[in-house]
Amino acid sequence: MRQYIFKKSTGLVISCCIFLFACDHNTGQQSVSLSVPGIKHSIKQTLDSVNASMSTYIPDSELSRLNQAAPHTWISISDPLFKVISEAQKISVLSDGAFDITVGPLVNLWGFGPVDQVNLPPPEARIKSLLENVGFKKLHLDNHKKLVMKDLPGIYIDLSAIAKGYAVDEVARVLENKYSIQNYMVEVGGEIHAHGINATANIWRIGIEKPVSNLRTVERVINLDNMAMATSGNYRNYIDIDGIRYSHAIDPHTGWPVKHHLASVTVLHPQCMVADAWATALLVSGPEAGLQMARRYGLDTLFIVNDNGSFREEVTGKFAQYFARD
């Protein structure tokens, strides 16, 4: 039976890792769907518009302009950007600040943003000073008028942990609403939404990688129908300084990459945006606090913990019901 395995994106450049998994090597339904006139163009337009709004890698994106805007002023932003920022803020509250889109200056300092990689851990004084600009409570939203206000000039928003999921939702919406396509799978940088059946007339089967950096092997296979899935891991995207691995998941309370033994978290949710953000939130929270949080909110998750080189799985909610059995 056909199954699909996605690598998590190593690049954090949203503009690079956004793509529709077009299954060119695939025959049947999926390819037929993509040959509908205009569909590729529509998808490209959708992704381009997400990037033009939410990428920090595009200097004149809406988000880049917001990041440069003056503090203490209400700024009007587009509906999509508002939607993503307000969902991010909700998850920040629920995750006790583990998820925080204002962590951007630290992401950049550690070399995971649209800047050069670093060779040394940054000086603690620099971390401390940038932390003054970090904190989701320093960002205010006016839900009615769709306005945003920053408390400090140095607040810099990074949507890398949620925008890919949002892009998946948007592409899925275009496929369904504009083209009435019911059988598809969309993937952007490792975040996925699958619906209906694949080319072999079966429910989509998606592989979750074993969280090891040098191999691409499957830990689990998931049956995914009308559901989104996102994974955040420490095993692919990290920097190596003097033999020590530093994760791209930054603890917004300390300004340091997380150091625990949680190798990856996979979250299932009807909205890929939500799955994406929670995967990062839980990864940052770590194996104990993260698991507690997932249970508290009834999230469907798979935690893979690295216990001295062997992997231990923990599932919450209904996750186990999605395991493919054969």
Ligand code: ADP
């Ligand atoms: P990927 O980018 O591999 O899909 P994630 O969805 O987990 O992985 O997003 C990780 C990215 O999110 C980091 O590279 C960084 O840009 C940003 N980030 C890091 N720490 C946090 C955090 N605590 N809260 C929100 N975003 C974060």
Ligand code: MG
């Ligand atoms: Mg994420």
